[in-house]
Amino acid sequence: MLLDYKNIKIHYTVSGEGDAVVLLHGFLETVAMWTDFIPTFSKNHKIICIDLLGHGQTECLGYVHTMTDMADAVLAVLQHLTIKEAKFVGHSMGGYVALALAENRPQLFNGLCLMNSTYEADDNARNKLRLRANEMAKTHFESLVQMSFTNLFAPESKAKFQEKFDAALEMAVQTPLQGYMAGQEGMRLRPNRFDVFKNIKGKKLIIIGKKDSVVDGNKLIKEIEHTGIDYVEFSEGHMSHIENKSELTYKLIHFIEK
Numbered sequence: 001m002l003l004d005y006k007n008i009k010i011h012y013t014v015s016g017e018g019d020a021v022v023l024l025h026g027f028l029e030t031v032a033m034w035t036d037f038i039p040t041f042s043k044n045h046k047i048i049c050i051d052l053l054g055h056g057q058t059e060c061l062g063y064v065h066t067m068t069d070m071a072d073a074v075l076a077v078l079q080h081l082t083i084k085e086a087k088f089v090g091h092s093m094g095g096y097v098a099l100a101l102a103e104n105r106p107q108l109f110n111g112l113c114l115m116n117s118t119y120e121a122d123d124n125a126r127n128k129l130r131l132r133a134n135e136m137a138k139t140h141f142e143s144l145v146q147m148s149f150t151n152l153f154a155p156e157s158k159a160k161f162q163e164k165f166d167a168a169l170e171m172a173v174q175t176p177l178q179g180y181m182a183g184q185e186g187m188r189l190r191p192n193r194f195d196v197f198k199n200i201k202g203k204k205l206i207i208i209g210k211k212d213s214v215v216d217g218n219k220l221i222k223e224i225e226h227t228g229i230d231y232v233e234f235s236e237g238h239m240s241h242i243e244n245k246s247e248l249t250y251k252l253i254h255f256i257e258k
Contacts, residue, residue: 016042024094030056054179111202
């Protein structure tokens with residue numbers, strides 16, 4: 001389905017009936033990342049998946065898509081669907097977007113799972129990396145995406161899940177250059193939202209990949225001690241929906257149901 005929003009189209013899907021669950025994909029992904037999970041999740045819930053700005057079938061709004069810009073687009077879809085409250089699952093950048101939405105609309109939330117994601121801002125090294133990537137993207141976009149995408153997987157996962165890896169990479173390189181650069185800049189500018197996450201009502205869960213090269217899981221585990229925020233560690237990398245699919249399915253069903 002498509003929603004008119006600020007002279008662009010936002011693409012979203014709705015499956016099932018019941019309490020709402022919103023699934024937000026990560027950078028260089030689309031709603032298609034959730035395809036294998038929807039049949040199970042939608043048995044007892046209304047599952048809403050949204051292509052974020054500059055990704056999938058959702059068009060670009062500008063040359064910088066802040067996480068708040070993306071959250072506002074998500075909010076427009078939820079208001080269109082008259083959703084008053086939902087549980088949210090955000091993979092990587094989708095988690096950053098969910099936190100930006102929670103900052104402005106905390107009443108919408110009845111739980112949030114940060115899946116291979118974090119409430120932290122970029123450190124200086126990653127900040128510089130994003131700036132450098134945007135410069136490289138202007139001339140070497142496809143090779144840049146392929147290189148950075150490979151690093152999201154644990155070393156042995158690319159071969160082990162070759163078919164899924166190839167499909168996800170094909171989806172990633174279809175991201176428009178403007179969407180790539182606007183998303184990178186938006187992530188670079190995002191603030192630390194630890195207090196936002198801590199204060200969300202309902203269950204709060206962080207999915208951590210032990211071999212994740214993007215998210216420092218050990219640091220998060222130390223920071224969330226005694227906060228009431230739960231976490232679970234999986235054996236592989238940043239792409240738990242591919243690398244640890246069965247374990248993730250079990251944990252997300254538990255998160256959604258409870």
